[in-house]
Amino acid sequence: DAMVIQNPRYQVTQFGKPVTLSCSQTLNHNVMYWYQQKSSQAPKLLFHYYDKDFNNEADTPDNFQSRRPNTSFCFLDIRSPGLGDAAMYLCATSRSGASTDTQYFGPGTRLTVL
Amino acid sequence: RKEVEQDPGPFNVPEGATVAFNCTYSNSASQSFFWYRQDCRKEPKLLMSVYSSGNEDGRFTAQLNRASQYISLLIRDSKLSDSATYLCVVNIGRTGNQFYFGTGTSLTVIP
Numbered sequence: 310d311a312m313v314i315q316n317p318r319y320q321v322t323q324f325g326k327p328v329t330l331s332c333s334q335t336l337n338h339n340v341m342y343w344y345q346q347k348s349s350q351a352p353k354l355l356f357h358y359y360d361k362d363f364n365n366e367a368d369t370p371d372n373f374q375s376r377r378p379n380t381s382f383c384f385l386d387i388r389s390p391g392l393g394d395a396a397m398y399l400c401a402t403s404r405s406g407a408s409t410d411t412q413y414f415g416p417g418t419r420l421t422v423l
Numbered sequence: 424r425k426e427v428e429q430d431p432g433p434f435n436v437p438e439g440a441t442v443a444f445n446c447t448y449s450n451s452a453s454q455s456f457f458w459y460r461q462d463c464r465k466e467p468k469l470l471m472s473v474y475s476s477g478n479e480d481g482r483f484t485a486q487l488n489r490a491s492q493y494i495s496l497l498i499r500d501s502k503l504s505d506s507a508t509y510l511c512v513v514n515i516g517r518t519g520n521q522f523y524f525g526t527g528t529s530l531t532v533i534p
Contacts, residue, residue, distance in 0.1 A: 408454030408516025
């Protein structure tokens with residue numbers, strides 16, 4: 310049974326055309342994360358929510374925004390995608406932010422920018 | 424210095440071989456440790472958590488050395504299906520960005 314779900318799995322957008330990626334979870338976890346992963350690189354944290362509290366990484370471009378309307382859903386908005394934003398976008402959750410937490414990843418959305 | 428460092432490999436080993444990966448971490452306050460497996464163009468999947476006493480799951484053994492700040496993963500009797508990238512992940516146990524990833528070690532098991 311899917312626990313962290315991402316839609317769509319593949320997204321093609323045009324340069325500069327806003328795009329929204331979706332993540333939902335059935336785990337009732339407090340923390341949700343968005344990562345960007347490019348080929349042969351480690352996932353790079355963009356931001357995370359601890360419940361409703363939004364935490365942005367210092368080096369995340371302003372072009373990337375996020376919304377978490379409820380516990381189950383979290384969205385990644387890319388306002389004006391550039392060619393360099395083509396990547397796999399991974400959503401992850403963890404239970405409570407505790408030191409013993411484990412992360413669970415969704416299947417990812419692969420974004421292509423034309 | 425990176426929080427988590429891994430040898431990126433690639434490791435190319437014959438089927439049936441034993442292979443070991445190491446990962447070092449810089450924050451001595453790190454709380455918990457994990458190995459994830461990531462197949463090409465897929466999401467990371469938890470392979471195993473790493474406990475202080477060491478733990479084993481079938482052909483996979485993970486060890487933690489807090490004094491030297493490294494963790495290891497040993498794969499015995501390698502299978503073709505073990506071919507993947509293995510990510511070392513450390514939870515430094517603070518609010519905010521608490522999970523740090525290594526860049527991954529690529530393993531290819533050759534028939």
